[in-house]
Amino acid sequence: MISLSRRIADELGVAEKQVTATIELLDEGATVPFIARYRKEVTGSLDDTQLRQLSERLVYLRELEDRRDTILKSIEEQGKLTETLKKDILDAETKTRLEDLYLPYKPKRRTKGQIAIEAGIEPLADALFANRLLDPAAEAEAYINAEAGFADSKAVLDGAKYILMERFAQEADLLAKLRGYLADNGTLLATVMSGKEVEGEKFRDYFEHKEAWSKVPSHRALAMFRGRREGVLSIKVDIEVPEGERHPCESMIAQFFDLRDEGQPADAWLQETVRWTWRIKLQFHLETELLADLRERAEAAAIEVFAANLQDLLLAAPAGQRATIALDPGLRTGVKVAVIDNTGKVVDHGAIYPHAPKNQWDASIAQLAKLAKQYSAELIAIGNGTASRETDKLAGDLIKLHPELGLQKVMVNEAGASVYSASAEAAAEMPDL
Incomplete structure (x- = not known):
C-alpha cells in the first residue's frame, strides 16, 4: 500500500522527502505560516500554498486511515471480512466510499429485515430473488410463523421484502451511482406548510418554488432553510417525474440487480421490492445528504460575500491615504x-x-x-x-x-x-x- 507521504507527494508534484520533512515539523507543532517563513531549508522551499494543501490533505488522509482501521477491525471481529471486501476497503479513497462499504456491517438497531431473518424468512427472500419462476404467495405459505409475528403469507412476503430492501440499500456502488445522479439531475422543491401562509408571509417567494439543486444560489438556499427552521416551508430534493412514469432511481436500482419485469411469477413482487427500496430506504437518506451538502455550500458562499463586503472596511488606511x-x-x-x-x-x-x-x-x-x-x-x-x-x-x-x-x-x-x-x-x- 502506498505510503501517506508518497501519496501526498504525488498529488502535489513534489519530492517525498519534502513531504516527510514537513510532516515532521507539523507533528512537532509548527504552523504552516511558521514553516513557510522560517523552515524553507528543511522543506526544500515549499511555498505557503503547497504547505496548506499538504496540511489539509494530511489531516484528511490520517482521519481516513484511522477510520479504515476501525472498520476493518469491526468487520473482522464479526467474522465477515473477505479478501474482496478487504481490498475494496483498502482501495477506498474517500470517507464517503468507506462508509458506503461499511454500511452492511455497521452495528445497528434491530430492523424489520433482521426480525424477518430471525423468523427464518431469509431463504424465501433468497429463493425469490434467484428464481423468478417461483410464485411468491405459494412459496410464502411454508414460512408462516404466527409466534414470530408472521401470521399469514402477506406478512411473510413483507418480511422478505425488508430483507432484500436492506440488502439492496447497502450496496456501496449503487449508493454512489444514485448519489451522483441526484446531484446532477435533482430539483430542490420548497412548499408552504399547511396553515402557515399568513405567518410565513416573508417566505412567500418560496411557497411553490423549484430549481436545479446544483444551481441554487446561496442566498435562496439559506432563505429556504430559515423557512424550514421556522416551520413555514417544507424542502425536499427529488427528480421531477411525469405522472404515470417510473422514478429513474427505481429504474437504476432494478438495473443494478438485473431485475426486469418479464411477466414471470415473481417479477411483480420484485419490482415492488425495488419501489420500496427507493421510497422507504434510500430516498430520504440521500435527500438528507444532499440538503446537508447544499447548506454547507450556501454557508461557505455567504461567508465569502460577507468577507468581501467587510474587506474594504478592514483595509481602510488607519492613518488616511498617505504614502x-x-x-x-x-x-x-x-x-x-x-x-x-x-x-x-x-x-x-x-x-x-x-x-x-x-x-x-x-x-x-x-x-x-x-x-x-x-x-x-x-x-x-x-x-x-x-x-x-x-x-x-x-x-x-x-x-x-x-x-x-x-x-x-x-x-x-x-x-x-x-x-x-x-x-x-x-x-x-x-x-x-
Whole structure:
C-alpha cells in the first residue's frame, strides 16, 4: 500500500522527502505560516500554498486511515471480512466510499429485515430473488410463523421484502451511482406548510418554488432553510417525474440487480421490492445528504460575500491615504523595507542592513531618504518585533538628518503579519512577492 507521504507527494508534484520533512515539523507543532517563513531549508522551499494543501490533505488522509482501521477491525471481529471486501476497503479513497462499504456491517438497531431473518424468512427472500419462476404467495405459505409475528403469507412476503430492501440499500456502488445522479439531475422543491401562509408571509417567494439543486444560489438556499427552521416551508430534493412514469432511481436500482419485469411469477413482487427500496430506504437518506451538502455550500458562499463586503472596511488606511515606508526589523537577516503609495499599492521593496553584523547605518539612512523623496512618503511604520528599538532609533536619526522630508514615525503591532504573509489571501493579492 502506498505510503501517506508518497501519496501526498504525488498529488502535489513534489519530492517525498519534502513531504516527510514537513510532516515532521507539523507533528512537532509548527504552523504552516511558521514553516513557510522560517523552515524553507528543511522543506526544500515549499511555498505557503503547497504547505496548506499538504496540511489539509494530511489531516484528511490520517482521519481516513484511522477510520479504515476501525472498520476493518469491526468487520473482522464479526467474522465477515473477505479478501474482496478487504481490498475494496483498502482501495477506498474517500470517507464517503468507506462508509458506503461499511454500511452492511455497521452495528445497528434491530430492523424489520433482521426480525424477518430471525423468523427464518431469509431463504424465501433468497429463493425469490434467484428464481423468478417461483410464485411468491405459494412459496410464502411454508414460512408462516404466527409466534414470530408472521401470521399469514402477506406478512411473510413483507418480511422478505425488508430483507432484500436492506440488502439492496447497502450496496456501496449503487449508493454512489444514485448519489451522483441526484446531484446532477435533482430539483430542490420548497412548499408552504399547511396553515402557515399568513405567518410565513416573508417566505412567500418560496411557497411553490423549484430549481436545479446544483444551481441554487446561496442566498435562496439559506432563505429556504430559515423557512424550514421556522416551520413555514417544507424542502425536499427529488427528480421531477411525469405522472404515470417510473422514478429513474427505481429504474437504476432494478438495473443494478438485473431485475426486469418479464411477466414471470415473481417479477411483480420484485419490482415492488425495488419501489420500496427507493421510497422507504434510500430516498430520504440521500435527500438528507444532499440538503446537508447544499447548506454547507450556501454557508461557505455567504461567508465569502460577507468577507468581501467587510474587506474594504478592514483595509481602510488607519492613518488616511498617505504614502508609507514600512520597516520589518531584523538583525542578521536585515531590515525588510516596503513602500506603499497613498492608495495602498506596493511600489518598492528591498532590505537594508543597519545593525550588526553588517552595521551599514549611514548607508541605510541614505537609502531610506532616497525612497522617501522618490515616493513622497509621509510616514515610517516600524514593526514591533526583534530589533524594533534599534530600528526605531534608525528612523529617528533619518527624521533628524532630513527634516525637509517631513516624515513621522509610528510603531506598529506585528501580530498576524507572519500568518498573513503565508496565507492564500496574500498569495492571491501579491503573487509576485
